[in-house]
Amino acid sequence: MLSAEKNKILTQVSAGTPMGDYLRRYWHPIAGASEFDKTPIKAVRLMGEDLTLYKDLNGTYGLVDRHCAHRRADMSYGFVEQTGIRCNYHGWRYDESGACIEQPYEDTAHPNTRLKERCSIKAYPVKEVAGLLWTYMGPQPIPEMPIWEPFTWENGFREVVLSDVPCNWFQCQENSCDPVHFEWMHDNWSMRLKGKSGPYAAKHLAVKFEEFDYGFLYKRIREGASEQDPYWTTGRVCLWPNGFYLGSHFEWRVPIDDENTLSVAWFFMRVPKGREPYVQKSVPTWFSPIQDQTGRWISSHVMNQDFIAWVGQGRIADRTKESLAASDRGIAMIRKRLFDDIEAMQRGEDVKGTIRSANMASCVELPYYEKNILREGIKLEEYKNYPLMVGRLSAFRHLAGQPPEIRAAFVDAFGLHGTPYEQEARVTG
Ligand code: FES
Ligand SMILES: [Fe+2]
Numbered sequence: 001m002l003s004a005e006k007n008k009i010l011t012q013v014s015a016g017t018p019m020g021d022y023l024r025r026y027w028h029p030i031a032g033a034s035e036f037d038k039t040p041i042k043a044v045r046l047m048g049e050d051l052t053l054y055k056d057l058n059g060t061y062g063l064v065d066r067h068c069a070h071r072r073a074d075m076s077y078g079f080v081e082q083t084g085i086r087c088n089y090h091g092w093r094y095d096e097s098g099a100c101i102e103q104p105y106e107d108t109a110h111p112n113t114r115l116k117e118r119c120s121i122k123a124y125p126v127k128e129v130a131g132l133l134w135t136y137m138g139p140q141p142i143p144e145m146p147i148w149e150p151f152t153w154e155n156g157f158r159e160v161v162l163s164d165v166p167c168n169w170f171q172c173q174e175n176s177c178d179p180v181h182f183e184w185m186h187d188n189w190s191m192r193l194k195g196k197s198g199p200y201a202a203k204h205l206a207v208k209f210e211e212f213d214y215g216f217l218y219k220r221i222r223e224g225a226s227e228q229d230p231y232w233t234t235g236r237v238c239l240w241p242n243g244f245y246l247g248s249h250f251e252w253r254v255p256i257d258d259e260n261t262l263s264v265a266w267f268f269m270r271v272p273k274g275r276e277p278y279v280q281k282s283v284p285t286w287f288s289p290i291q292d293q294t295g296r297w298i299s300s301h302v303m304n305q306d307f308i309a310w311v312g313q314g315r316i317a318d319r320t321k322e323s324l325a326a327s328d329r330g331i332a333m334i335r336k337r338l339f340d341d342i343e344a345m346q347r348g349e350d351v352k353g354t355i356r357s358a359n360m361a362s363c364v365e366l367p368y369y370e371k372n373i374l375r376e377g378i379k380l381e382e383y384k385n386y387p388l389m390v391g392r393l394s395a396f397r398h399l400a401g402q403p404p405e406i407r408a409a410f411v412d413a414f415g416l417h418g419t420p421y422e423q424e425a426r427v428t429g
Pocket of ligand 2 (some may be wrong): 186306
């Protein structure tokens with residue numbers, strides 16, 4: 001149980017709040033780069049700020065204020081030029097640094113005015129890495145953006161899936177350090193949703209949590225497993241400060257504002273040996289709906305089940321009313337680290353996991369126990385030995401609504417035509 005004051009610190013994300021300032025010390029994924037192939041401008045809201053994300057005709061990305069410095073028109077209805085974005089109201093043009101670089105009437109009729117110099121707008125840097133667009137909204141000096149090792153893997157089919165989740169970011173992130181929910185929310189509930197009544201999945205017998213540079217590891221022993229089990233020896237990564245890493249995919253919970261979160265998920269599946277080299281021209285991005293036609297949350301896919309837990313806790317979970325148990329030790333640890341690290345930030349120190357060396361940031365490894373499959377690949381026949389991986393061949397099980405053309409591209413890349421995996425997808429996809 002937390003005080004109302006501490007709950008506010010964890011959940012308020014606007015600039016000037018402790019957590020708002022803290023989260024601004026990290027790079028965050030905010031969109032899929034391929035979204036900009038069709039529509040070069042997107043309205044985005046991040047940490048309570050209304051912004052415009054665009055790709056100009058030179059291919060440069062910009063993240064600037066939603067409103068024009070002239071008379072405040074909505075820049076997300078502007079249009080891109082060779083360089084920069086132009087407001088659709090009177091044609092003022094801005095570049096990715098937010099500088100006003102053209103004022104058509106003033107430039108023509110009053111060419112000596114220096115008005116432009118006073119008309120820059122807010123702008124944040126944007127980087128494209130692994131098919132995702134990333135931004136940093138904090139103070140200088142800008143830290144290096146960690147290139148997580150999976151972003152460097154080759155011969156992979158990657159995809160980006162975005163969902164709007166109507167609740168605060170931190171209850172989503174607490175789920176990244178919560179091993180026991182797997183047994184109930186995913187294993188047992190999925191079994192019951194399929195109309196079966198049992199048997200229930202192996203129970204958790206022990207959990208433990210360890211901190212490392214880039215987050216926390218959670219480890220578990222379930223019935224039938226030993227202390228040699230990789231779930232106990234290696235564990236899973238709760239990625240600091242708002243991510244989750246599970247070997248072949250990442251999830252981030254990016255605050256839109258205090259009551260909304262952008263779920264960003266990045267998936268990697270290495271094509272089987274014999275299908276290489278595989279070069280994916282563009283990483284597809286798709287939006288996963290979270291509600292069905294009746295307004296109920298979708299429960300058929302793993303991450304959708306998580307979303308139901310998150311939104312079920314309310315727009316902002318009321319931690320003054322919770323009852324933490326031994327299974328929640330990891331959650332208590334990440335809260336404590338956040339409070340301590342906010343204090344460190346306020347003393348002027350770098351926040352947890354900050355990287356200041358470009359060399360170090362260029363490939364940052366994270367623990368995962370079956371990395372070789374993803375780094376080096378296996379034959380299609382070998383997938384049956386890897387229960388978590390083989391499921392991915394048959395259907396995309398993480399989020400509802402994968403567009404059929406992305407499934408088709410996956411089947412092509414993996415050479416699944418005429419195999420049982422293709423068949424099963426048609427039935428359950
Ligand atoms: S409001 Fe944007 S150019 Fe006038
Ligand atoms: Fe989950």
